[in-house]
Amino acid sequence: MKTKIIKIDITKPLDEQLEFPVEVIKSGGLVAFPTETVYGLGASALNEDASKNIYKAKGRPSDNPLIIHIDNPIEAEKYCFTNDDYHKIAKNFMPGPITCILKKKNIIPNTITGGLDTVAVRCPENIIANKLIQLCGCPIAAPSANTSGKPSPTKAQHVIDDLYGKIDCIIDGGSCDIGLESTIVKIVDGNCKLLRPGGITINQLTSLFPKIEIDKAVISKLNENEIAEAPGMKYRHYAPKALVNLILKDGTNEQYGRIINYLSKNTQSNNIGVLASDDIVSKFPNLITKSLGPQDDEFEQGRRLFDCLREFDKTNVEMIYVVINQKNNDLGLAIYNRMLKASGFNILKI
Numbered sequence: 050m051k052t053k054i055i056k057i058d059i060t061k062p063l064d065e066q067l068e069f070p071v072e073v074i075k076s077g078g079l080v081a082f083p084t085e086t087v088y089g090l091g092a093s094a095l096n097e098d099a100s101k102n103i104y105k106a107k108g109r110p111s112d113n114p115l116i117i118h119i120d121n122p123i124e125a126e127k128y129c130f131t132n133d134d135y136h137k138i139a140k141n142f143m144p145g146p147i148t149c150i151l152k153k154k155n156i157i158p159n160t161i162t163g164g165l166d167t168v169a170v171r172c173p174e175n176i177i178a179n180k181l182i183q184l185c186g187c188p189i190a191a192p193s194a195n196t197s198g199k200p201s202p203t204k205a206q207h208v209i210d211d212l213y214g215k216i217d218c219i220i221d222g223g224s225c226d227i228g229l230e231s232t233i234v235k236i237v238d239g240n241c242k243l244l245r246p247g248g249i250t251i252n253q254l255t256s257l258f259p260k261i262e263i264d265k266a267v268i269s270k271l272n273e274n275e276i277a278e279a280p281g282m283k284y285r286h287y288a289p290k291a292l293v294n295l296i297l298k299d300g301t302n303e304q305y306g307r308i309i310n311y312l313s314k315n316t317q318s319n320n321i322g323v324l325a326s327d328d329i330v331s332k333f334p335n336l337i338t339k340s341l342g343p344q345d346d347e348f349e350q351g352r353r354l355f356d357c358l359r360e361f362d363k364t365n366v367e368m369i370y371v372v373i374n375q376k377n378n379d380l381g382l383a384i385y386n387r388m389l390k391a392s393g394f395n396i397l398k399i
């Protein structure tokens with residue numbers, strides 16, 4: 050298949066530039082597009098065959114449901130049963146990097162929801178994404194636009210690397226602002242449960258839902274027989290080709306010294322990489338290192354994370370040491386969660 054790439058300047062997206070992608074979506078094809086979180090692989094959420102093609106292009110298991118994207122929070126009423134919690138979230142955080150799981154209405158095909166009676170709804174803020182949905186006049190079903198299991202795409206080039214030739218169109222709208230997927234909350238039966246931490250932080254959510262529950266799968270490995278509340282959480286995710294070893298920082302100087310010492314001893318070989326903040330990688334000028342940015346800047350770290358993992362795939366690195374904070378708040382929780390998944394919960398105690 051010939052994939053058309055359309056470059057759009059996010060500061061002035063033109064309706065004419067979206068004509069081809071809109072035509073593709075309306076006629077049942079697949080378009081990758083930028084959002085403020087990561088790039089999505091979109092198809093009409095009301096077209097069952099089109100959504101089946103999303104699973105095919107990504108190599109995604111069909112029991113892993115898709116998020117439907119709307120251009121305005123009020124549109125959700127058409128596709129699911131909204132409630133007071135939804136309205137609270139919509140008022141405070143939409144459009145933005147948050148996804149709500151609600152009971153679905155029949156108009157949404159079962160292929161989208163993997164047979165579940167709930168549907169995930171998100172209203173992206175990115176102007177290209179929002180305009181695309183508006184011009185299509187239908188909700189757009191979109192998982193992250195990567196091959197299943199690989200790090201999510203935060204640049205058009207990542208989508209090209211994974212999906213060129215398999216989809217109709219890629220809109221290149223530059224790098225994603227947040228670089229981590231949306232926060233997912235399940236808000237049915239009066240409970241609010243965090244299934245995936247993301248751009249809207251746990252601290253922001255707690256201000257609205259003091260009793261919010263954090264799903265076990267966010268920071269711990271589920272047993273074989275446990276069912277993941279978000280089916281995607283059970284798969285190994287965000288994984289580069291190399292084995293990932295996680296080293297968790299506790300912020301003390303003494304431990305910092307031990308980490309540097311450990312890495313110096315264990316990273317002699319030229320097929321070992323280090324992913325950490327500037328201060329740590331600068332100690333290893335002869336190694337294959339990728340920097341997440343300044344150690345206190347979680348936003349920059351979030352933005353760079355998936356790109357760094359993908360950069361390692363272009364090297365001959367076989368083992369990557371990742372040094373990050375073990376955080377249960379702010380954006381740090383989302384970074385910690387992604388790295389737990391990328392490493393398959395492989396945490397080194399040093």
Ligand code: TXA
Binds near residue numbers: 233279
């Ligand atoms: O930021 C994002 O959310 C991006 C952009 C493109 O919007 N999308 C994204 O989609 O990350 P995806 O498919 O890669 O991740 C969606 C997650 C999966 O883990 C899936 O299992 C879960 O949401 N999910 C979808 N529908 C669900 C439902 N009805 N109940 C529970 N989990 C659901």
Ligand code: MG
Binds near residue numbers: 192193201
């Ligand atoms: Mg994904």
